[in-house]
Amino acid sequence: MSVIFWLILGALVAVGFAYVVKNWKLTWYEWVLAILGVLLILWSVQNYSASQLEHEFRAATYFLVMLGVPGLILAAIGLVLPAMRAKKG
Amino acid sequence: MPENLTRREFIKDLGKLGAAASLAPMVALGEQSSDKSVGLKRPSFIKEVDKPTTEIDWDLMERMSERERTCRRSFVKYVGQDRLDKLTEIRNQNTDKWLKEDKPGYTLKDVAIKSGSGSGYMSQSYLGPQSAKTPEKLGVAKYSGSPEEALQILQSAMRHFGAATVGVVELDAHTEKLIYSQDPDGKYMQILDVDEPLETDDTRVIPKKARWVITYTVQMSQETLNLAPTILGSQTTTLTYRRARNIQNRTQEFLRGLGYMGLGEASTNATGIAPAFGVMAGLGELSRYNRLLTPEYGSMVRVFKIITDLPLAPTKPIDAGLLEFCKRCLKCADHCPSKALSFDTEPTWKTQGEWNNPGHKAFFEDSVKCRNYWYEVGTNCGICFAVCPFASQNLASWSKFRNYMTATVPGFDKTLVSIDDLLYTPYTEFGKPQKDPEEWWKLNLPDYGIDTYQSVRGNS
Ligand code: SF4
Ligand code: SF4
Numbered sequence: 001m002s003v004i005f006w007l008i009l010g011a012l013v014a015v016g017f018a019y020v021v022k023n024w025k026l027t028w029y030e031w032v033l034a035i036l037g038v039l040l041i042l043w044s045v046q047n048y049s050a051s052q053l054e055h056e057f058r059a060a061t062y063f064l065v066m067l068g069v070p071g072l073i074l075a076a077i078g079l080v081l082p083a084m085r086a087k088k089g
Numbered sequence: 090m091p092e093n094l095t096r097r098e099f100i101k102d103l104g105k106l107g108a109a110a111s112l113a114p115m116v117a118l119g120e121q122s123s124d125k126s127v128g129l130k131r132p133s134f135i136k137e138v139d140k141p142t143t144e145i146d147w148d149l150m151e152r153m154s155e156r157e158r159t160c161r162r163s164f165v166k167y168v169g170q171d172r173l174d175k176l177t178e179i180r181n182q183n184t185d186k187w188l189k190e191d192k193p194g195y196t197l198k199d200v201a202i203k204s205g206s207g208s209g210y211m212s213q214s215y216l217g218p219q220s221a222k223t224p225e226k227l228g229v230a231k232y233s234g235s236p237e238e239a240l241q242i243l244q245s246a247m248r249h250f251g252a253a254t255v256g257v258v259e260l261d262a263h264t265e266k267l268i269y270s271q272d273p274d275g276k277y278m279q280i281l282d283v284d285e286p287l288e289t290d291d292t293r294v295i296p297k298k299a300r301w302v303i304t305y306t307v308q309m310s311q312e313t314l315n316l317a318p319t320i321l322g323s324q325t326t327t328l329t330y331r332r333a334r335n336i337q338n339r340t341q342e343f344l345r346g347l348g349y350m351g352l353g354e355a356s357t358n359a360t361g362i363a364p365a366f367g368v369m370a371g372l373g374e375l376s377r378y379n380r381l382l383t384p385e386y387g388s389m390v391r392v393f394k395i396i397t398d399l400p401l402a403p404t405k406p407i408d409a410g411l412l413e414f415c416k417r418c419l420k421c422a423d424h425c426p427s428k429a430l431s432f433d434t435e436p437t438w439k440t441q442g443e444w445n446n447p448g449h450k451a452f453f454e455d456s457v458k459c460r461n462y463w464y465e466v467g468t469n470c471g472i473c474f475a476v477c478p479f480a481s482q483n484l485a486s487w488s489k490f491r492n493y494m495t496a497t498v499p500g501f502d503k504t505l506v507s508i509d510d511l512l513y514t515p516y517t518e519f520g521k522p523q524k525d526p527e528e529w530w531k532l533n534l535p536d537y538g539i540d541t542y543q544s545v546r547g548n549s
Binding site: 053055059062 | 511
C-alpha cells in the first residue's frame, strides 16, 4: 500500500487522538483498550490490503474479521464510554 | 625553460587529482562499511549458528553418486523397466487426454507456456563460456579484495544476475563429502592437487585450491506453483532452472573476469547435494519435505552451486526455527498425494532408500513413491512446496509475525499451522491445485511471477 495512504491514515488517527485528549477524559484502562483497538484495526487494514496484492482473497477477508472486528470492539469500548460521559457532563 | 605538460600528461595528472579528491570520502565510507557484517542481511531473530540445526555425523557420510543413486537418474533401477514403461504409457495417455479435454492447467496454452519457459537459455557447462577477458589479458593484476569484500561484490553481482540469496561453504574434509562422486552424466568428480580444472570424457577434476562453494537460490513463483501439480504450475520450476543456467554462466564469466575459476554444474543437479550445501551456507534449514526451507522465500526456491578458487568469507548455518516448526507441522506430508513424505515427529538417521545419503538426521522421503506420482500427473508435482506455510509472498505483515514467532516461540508453531490452514490452504481433493489455473491467466503478476524485493523488504 502506498506511503501516501499510510500518511493520510496516520494523520487521521493522530487528529482523532488529539480530539480525544482535548475533549474527553479517559481512564487508564480506556486508553489501553482504545490504543489496542486502533492498533488491531490498522494491522487488519495492512494485512487485508497486502493479501489483496498477494491474490489471497480468502486470507484478506479473514484478516478483516479476525483482527478488524476485535479491534473495532476494543476501540468502541475504550472510546464510547468516555464519549458518553463527555456528552452527559 | 619550464617544461610544459603535454595534453596527455595534463589529463593524466588531472585524473590523479580527481582520484585523490574522490578518494577522501571513499576512505571514510570504506571505514564505515567495513564495520557492517557481510553476507546475508537478515532480521536479528534469525540466528547464525556454528552447527546446522540438522544433526550430522560426518564419519557416517560418504560422497554419493548422483547418477547411480538418485531417483532422478536411477528410477528404473528402483522400479524395473516394465513398471517404467507402464508409467510412461500412463503419463502419455493422461497428458494427451487432459489436453484434449481442455482440463485446467493442462490445456494447449499451458503446454505452450511450458515450452516457452523451457527455452531461451544459455547452455551450461563445468568450465563456463570462458570468453570474459581475464585480468592477465587486460594487463592488470587479478582481483585481490579480502574474502569479506569478495563475498560482498559476488553477492551484488549474483543478485544483479537474478540470484535470490547467496552463501558460501568452505570445502574441508567434511564438506567435501557433499560433492558428488559421480555427476548426473556419469563423469567422476575428483578433487586433486592440480593447478587448473580439467574435464575429460569420464572425469571432472576440481583443483584442491578451489575451496569455496558458492551456493545460491533462485526464486520460483509462489502464485504459479499454487497450481501444482498441473503443467501450468510446474513450469515455474522449469523457468527457474533455465534462469539459473544464465546466472551460472554470468557468474562464471564474472569470476573469470576477476582472475579466478568458476566451476559450474555441468547439468541439472550436478556437482553436489544442493539442499545440503544450502543448509551449510546458511541459506535455510532442512525441512520435512527434505529440501531447503528458507526464511526469505520458504520453499519457493531452487538451489545451485559454483565452485571457485576466489577466497570468500564462508557464511554460517542458521537457526530460524524452521526445522523445529517442521516437527509440529505436517502440511506437506498430509497434502502429498503419494504419501512419500515422513509423518514422524522427529528426524531420524534411518534412510528410506539408497537415494538418501546417510550421515545426517532428516525426515527422509520415499523418492520412488514421489516419482511414481510424477508420471501419473505428467509433471514434477510440487504440491509439497506449494502448501508450506512459508511459501508466501510476505507482503502481509502477518508473515513477519509468523517468522518472528517461529524463530522465538516454538510452542506457538501448532497454532501458526492452524491459522495457515484457515487463511491459505483449505484442504482440496488430493492432487487438485489450490487455485483455479484458468484464473492465473487473468492475474497481473510481476516479472517472472516473483517479487525481487521480497528479501530486501523482509529485512527492513
Ligand atoms: S512432489 Fe508431490 S508426490 Fe512428491 S513428495 Fe511432493 S507432494 Fe509428494
Ligand atoms: S509444510 Fe510444514 S512440515 Fe512441510 S516443510 Fe513446510 S513447514 Fe515444514
